Amino acid sequence: MSESTGKRTDPRVLRTRQLLKNALVELLQEMSLDKITVNKIAERATINRVTFYLHYRDIPDMLEKMAEEMVVDVERAMDRKSKEQPWNSSDGILLELLEHIASNAEFYKVIIGSRRVPIFHERLRDVFTRKIGEGMTDKGLNERGIQQDVALWFGSAALLGTIASWLRSDLPYSPQFLARQFVLLLRPDDIRPEEKA
Amino acid sequence: MSESTGKRTDPRVLRTRQLLKNALVELLQEMSLDKITVNKIAERATINRVTFYLHYRDIPDMLEKMAEEMVVDVERAMDRKSKEQPWNSSDGILLELLEHIASNAEFYKVIIGSRRVPIFHERLRDVFTRKIGEGMTDKGLNERGIQQDVALWFGSAALLGTIASWLRSDLPYSPQFLARQFVLLLRPDDIRPEEKA
DNA sequence: ACACTTTTTGACGAAATGTCAATTAATCAG
DNA sequence: CTGATTAATTGACATTTCGTCAAAAAGTGT
Numbered sequence: 001m002s003e004s005t006g007k008r009t010d011p012r013v014l015r016t017r018q019l020l021k022n023a024l025v026e027l028l029q030e031m032s033l034d035k036i037t038v039n040k041i042a043e044r045a046t047i048n049r050v051t052f053y054l055h056y057r058d059i060p061d062m063l064e065k066m067a068e069e070m071v072v073d074v075e076r077a078m079d080r081k082s083k084e085q086p087w088n089s090s091d092g093i094l095l096e097l098l099e100h101i102a103s104n105a106e107f108y109k110v111i112i113g114s115r116r117v118p119i120f121h122e123r124l125r126d127v128f129t130r131k132i133g134e135g136m137t138d139k140g141l142n143e144r145g146i147q148q149d150v151a152l153w154f155g156s157a158a159l160l161g162t163i164a165s166w167l168r169s170d171l172p173y174s175p176q177f178l179a180r181q182f183v184l185l186l187r188p189d190d191i192r193p194e195e196k197a
Numbered sequence: 198m199s200e201s202t203g204k205r206t207d208p209r210v211l212r213t214r215q216l217l218k219n220a221l222v223e224l225l226q227e228m229s230l231d232k233i234t235v236n237k238i239a240e241r242a243t244i245n246r247v248t249f250y251l252h253y254r255d256i257p258d259m260l261e262k263m264a265e266e267m268v269v270d271v272e273r274a275m276d277r278k279s280k281e282q283p284w285n286s287s288d289g290i291l292l293e294l295l296e297h298i299a300s301n302a303e304f305y306k307v308i309i310g311s312r313r314v315p316i317f318h319e320r321l322r323d324v325f326t327r328k329i330g331e332g333m334t335d336k337g338l339n340e341r342g343i344q345q346d347v348a349l350w351f352g353s354a355a356l357l358g359t360i361a362s363w364l365r366s367d368l369p370y371s372p373q374f375l376a377r378q379f380v381l382l383l384r385p386d387d388i389r390p391e392e393k394a
Numbered sequence: 395a396c397a398c399t400t401t402t403t404g405a406c407g408a409a410a411t412g413t414c415a416a417t418t419a420a421t422c423a424g
Numbered sequence: 425c426t427g428a429t430t431a432a433t434t435g436a437c438a439t440t441t442c443g444t445c446a447a448a449a450a451g452t453g454t
Binding site: 207209210213244245247248251 | 430431432433434
């Protein structure tokens, strides 16, 4: 994952933070969050416990900062193709998103798949809500009697939850296939143009 | 919420457990889970700290047992109308579920709305997955090229997530209305029979 | 090679954990 | 009602984690 942004050039702090983050992800593969202590993180990262506090206030603070970095990464991935029609095509934003997740699967598997770290879940949901909201037209919804905010709740939860299940099952489908499934599930009326023909 | 099942007749243990559970829910309204200690729970419940350990191994154990009880409650609520067509009618299981949640809103608001306690989220997702799976016919899916398990991931995540957002927003819609919205969102082709007529 | 920053070390009190044994209080059966 | 049983309280204990020191060691960049 990326280092947020910055003029932090000192390789020592980069190294330390990377070690800490790797240690935390490693530990999350082995135990749930409530069993993880600053002690264990520092030990696994082979740095001193005091050094941890030089970088993060506590574990929740560390998680928050890692979640911020994740949001940056995800948004950058999705923005790569934001020009195209966003959600009704399976090779736009959706595919970029799934490919980004697939190529960082070990991280996302732990963070939103198996061990649920609530803050990552929330942040990702917020990103999805925002992105879906941007590309949402109310025309199709209104004439079907669907409330806009409910559709947004529904869509972002479905997206996030499906990705989580996909990760939990160890990515049995390709990003391409899953993107296509989303399109079929989200907008079934757009899809079957010649079904009855 | 219900006491799981049993021949525990001694009113003292009922009282103690109820006090402990109420205390935990209260505390979750005020702070996140990682700030909650056995000390605080016992203090809030006005029972001795040692008594806590007479009933639960630790806080995760307590959460697990509360989650079990929640699952029992939810399933009982949904089974009340399981004879009817389950998901494509807005007055069947779906409505019963939403009404159950609405009438225990303070509990569910904390547990799956604001403060996310992962285990509750997981257990509820599992219940939804099971229930949706029971009533899922593959006919509509197959001809639309939708994978069965993906549809299940999608449906249960959408249901759970929408309910969570509904709770977070303080139940701005009635259970009836929201159930109807679900039907519209989940099965749009079943719904508009005369739209083009 | 020197000034500056980061990390390490050893240490501290405070708080939380989990577990005792002994005492007090409540409940149930006869 | 009473005695036996079960539950809850009390005070105490060693252990772990927490968050924060100040001083020393190690590293970075100019």
